[in-house]
Amino acid sequence: MRFLHTADIHLGAAPDKDLPWGESRRRALWDTFAHLIDICDRKQVDLLLIAGDLFHRTPLSRECREVNAYFSRIPDTRVVIIAGNHDCIRGASPYMDDPWAPNVTVLSSEELDSVYFPELNTEVHGFSYHRSEIREPLYDTLRAPRNGRHHILLAHGGDETHIPIRLGKLAAAGFDYVALGHIHAPRIFQKAAMAYCGSPEPMDRTDIGARGYILGDITPEGCSFRWNPCGTAEYVPVTLEVDEGSTNADIAAKLAETLNPDPRYLYRLTLTGYRDPDTVWEEARIRGDLRIVDITDETRPAFDRERLASEHAHDLAGLLIRTLSEDPDTAGNASEGGPGADDPDIREMALDFGLSALLTPEG
Ligand SMILES: [Mn+2]
Structure with a gap:
């Protein structure tokens, strides 16, 4: 049977x-x-x-x-x-x-x-x-x-x-x-x-x-x-690492070169790495002819901290750079920093988020 x-x-x-x-x-x-x-x-x-x-x-x-x-x-x-x-x-x-x-x-x-x-x-x-x-x-x-x-x-x-x-x-x-x-x-x-x-x-x-x-x-x-x-479609997760020089056209070209264009593949793209802080991703351009279902942006802005520190010496952005760039041990405040405050990765991320919030125009 x-x-x-x-x-x-x-x-x-x-x-x-x-x-x-x-x-x-x-x-x-x-x-x-x-x-x-x-x-x-x-x-x-x-x-x-x-x-x-x-x-x-x-x-x-x-x-x-x-x-x-x-x-x-x-x-x-x-x-x-x-x-x-x-x-x-x-x-x-x-x-x-x-x-x-x-x-x-x-x-x-x-x-x-x-x-x-x-x-x-x-x-x-x-x-x-x-x-x-x-x-x-x-x-x-x-x-x-x-x-x-x-x-x-x-x-x-x-x-x-x-x-x-x-x-x-x-x-x-x-x-x-x-x-x-x-x-x-x-x-x-x-x-x-x-x-x-x-x-x-x-x-x-x-x-x-x-x-x-x-x-x-x-x-x-x-x-x-x-x-x-038997399905005619398959969702495929894809991660692409960008750098400060990456433009929408670069990403589209890279994807067109590496991904199978067969329409059965439906891609879910995640972007990682550091982008130029002024870059704005344009989904339609990145997609091109590929079936990209969605794009998750996990990139972080690559700020020029030295330049920003001198330009923003008297405001919150400058204070943020000075505070979070300091080594917590020499600053002597590790115990007051709260959980994770002496973890260099977390300080990096906090600095990126903070600068993004203060310096990136809305939208
Ligand atoms: Mn059911």
């Missing part, structure tokens, strides 16, 4: 929606879902497991119909779905009402329920969220029945407000496989036969790294499974 495990597809979400490639990211969520359906077809998958958050919100009827059309393309694959915290069932959710294709089962109850496929000798268990937060550890006490069938659990959650999960307890519950959803990064517990497959596409800029799905087989010998990459 072959299964494909996915979760957190978040159809209807719009990652990077304020950025020029936002529309293509929104579409990519649907395209990647369609790609998973193709894999079910090509690899003759018996069971497609969707462990919650198929949709980004409680779906509209038309969204369910849209998804159902894909499921009806793979009539030989049985599809089992639970609703997660994002697409939780509220009132007249189409999850409950819409006529699904005959190969689709939504375990829509908020009580544990199951569906049995005799031809696969496999029973799939699970329940759906009917509210967006569940603080009770509802999975900790579950046990797989012992009746000669294979038992799979669909479970969604694992943080404090979305069904806290004690993975050790779940691993000992006797399921042949536990298909977990909610955490967007893949986490594989090979020996325990359970896994967070992760979202098939990264959902926002905090979802660093590759995304994919799990393909597995349950045989009389046991369960074997593997994570496979």
Whole structure:
């Protein structure tokens, strides 16, 4: 019996929606879902497991119909779905009402329920969220029945407000496989036969790294499974050290030279080092044609302290330079300086921050 495990597809979400490639990211969520359906077809998958958050919100009827059309393309694959915290069932959710294709089962109850496929000798268990937060550890006490069938659990959650999960307890519950959803990064517990497959596409800029799905087989010998990459996008953190001479054009050129321009890579840039105090970073120019999602400026202004000390001999900036440049031991005030005041790095940083506040024009 072959299964494909996915979760957190978040159809209807719009990652990077304020950025020029936002529309293509929104579409990519649907395209990647369609790609998973193709894999079910090509690899003759018996069971497609969707462990919650198929949709980004409680779906509209038309969204369910849209998804159902894909499921009806793979009539030989049985599809089992639970609703997660994002697409939780509220009132007249189409999850409950819409006529699904005959190969689709939504375990829509908020009580544990199951569906049995005799031809696969496999029973799939699970329940759906009917509210967006569940603080009770509802999975900790579950046990797989012992009746000669294979038992799979669909479970969604694992943080404090979305069904806290004690993975050790779940691993000992006797399921042949536990298909977990909610955490967007893949986490594989090979020996325990359970896994967070992760979202098939990264959902926002905090979802660093590759995304994919799990393909597995349950045989009389046991369960074997593997994570496979599939996303069309990947957020990549990048750090670039600048110096006093660096201009916006220099940085853009350096990035264009070193970063892969393939649009699948979405960069999160951090600038470090010392910049000329007058330099202003212009994000659009630094980006160029690269997909840079955001720029974090951790640079510090390189002040010419000697010149400033003489120019500001009679004001606060000068006093700050004199005080913080002095060696605390010879100044004899180390004990009064407070925690860290005799740490040269902290004094340096304090001086930079102080001078920035006093000397850099606002904005
Ligand atoms: Mn979730």
